[in-house]
Amino acid sequence: MSADGNAGFETRAIHAGQEPDKQTGAVIVPIYATSTYAQDGVGGLRGGYEYSRTANPTRTALETCLASLEGGRFGRSFASGLAASDVLLRSVCRPGDHVVFGDDAYGGTFRLVDKVLSLWGVEYTPVNLGDVDAVRAAVRPNTKVIWAETPTNPLLRVVDISALAGIAQESGAKLVIDNTFASPYLQTPLELGADVVLHSTTKYIGGHSDVVGGALITSDEELDAQMGFLQNAAGAITGPMDAWLTLRGLKTLAIRMERHSDNAERIVEELTGHPKVSSVLYPGVAGHPGHEIAGKQMRRYGGMVSFTVHGGEQAALDVVAKTRVFTLAESLGGVESLIEHPGRMTHASTAGSQLEVPADLIRLSVGIENADDLVADLLQALD
Ligand SMILES: *Cc1c(COP(=O)(O)O)cnc(C)c1O
Numbered sequence: 001m002s003a004d005g006n007a008g009f010e011t012r013a014i015h016a017g018q019e020p021d022k023q024t025g026a027v028i029v030p031i032y033a034t035s036t037y038a039q040d041g042v043g044g045l046r047g048g049y050e051y052s053r054t055a056n057p058t059r060t061a062l063e064t065c066l067a068s069l070e071g072g073r074f075g076r077s078f079a080s081g082l083a084a085s086d087v088l089l090r091s092v093c094r095p096g097d098h099v100v101f102g103d104d105a106y107g108g109t110f111r112l113v114d115k116v117l118s119l120w121g122v123e124y125t126p127v128n129l130g131d132v133d134a135v136r137a138a139v140r141p142n143t144k145v146i147w148a149e150t151p152t153n154p155l156l157r158v159v160d161i162s163a164l165a166g167i168a169q170e171s172g173a174k175l176v177i178d179n180t181f182a183s184p185y186l187q188t189p190l191e192l193g194a195d196v197v198l199h200s201t202t203k204y205i206g207g208h209s210d211v212v213g214g215a216l217i218t219s220d221e222e223l224d225a226q227m228g229f230l231q232n233a234a235g236a237i238t239g240p241m242d243a244w245l246t247l248r249g250l251k252t253l254a255i256r257m258e259r260h261s262d263n264a265e266r267i268v269e270e271l272t273g274h275p276k277v278s279s280v281l282y283p284g285v286a287g288h289p290g291h292e293i294a295g296k297q298m299r300r301y302g303g304m305v306s307f308t309v310h311g312g313e314q315a316a317l318d319v320v321a322k323t324r325v326f327t328l329a330e331s332l333g334g335v336e337s338l339i340e341h342p343g344r345m346t347h348a349s350t351a352g353s354q355l356e357v358p359a360d361l362i363r364l365s366v367g368i369e370n371a372d373d374l375v376a377d378l379l380q381a382l383d
Pocket of ligand 1: 081108214
């Protein structure tokens, strides 16, 4: 069957852009391992395809499905989340333009703006995106992009997407939401007024820690055309194998996100009040400062949990070294549970800056294993 825009999320994840193959009936979109396409006479393209940097049917299926899940008209996929970020920024910004983003932005996003786009004459201001007045004050006449993640990494702060959309509309800037942590199952920013959604599909969308990729989804035709131009002109595309793996992951996104959320909630319950734990950061908890906004814009609260321990950095390093089911590793969003120490690992580069994270902080990417096993593993590591 085909999945129109009215079908439920789970149906669209499995069917949108993924009709059975017309020639063979193959139920699963094939891996179109081809660089080029035969033409019937010069310019006589049979299926609209000409060269696989420009377009490839496996990639088209992924892009169509991602657009459907985010409720956007257009989807484009890239070699990584950062390749997508680069295309977005260079599609919208010209030398002399200005970008506003979170003071706890993903480190790679910060590096891209600070070390690459800045050479191109793009200016930026990091700001606390939870403070709407501070965002309004940071916006200048040359601001072209307001860039937000929600929930954020690793402190799981929540940003009010509709409020930022209002500021973007007033100022003429594009609001970009990095929806990597929530996934479209939990949150659809375009419906809340965002102009573009960005994903590292490496994380929950792929979901199995076996492929690196990125995506941009929008309903803005002019912006999509600019992004499509750069996708082809600069060439940081998704190959057909990677597109296929990502599509396979995407089919189970809904049930994975439910289970990630179930397991995370259970772990939050067990960690809260534990004598070795000093605080638990999870937007699903009533005392979390972003709980109310998260409740409005998210279906559930996801699989990322951070917490601090008594005993400082050494105590945190001891815990992350002792888990057996949770693997000590960077990245997130896969079916397997991961644990890490942001201060020494993913966020080591923020040391000494205003983005520095607490030394006693531990971040969990809660997987979909048996919840009792996950809890037992954390409790033995904390003992
Ligand atoms: C991983 C990540 C990125 C970068 O994506 P890559 O696929 O690693 O290039 C961007 N934003 C967030 C929130 C991420 O977690």
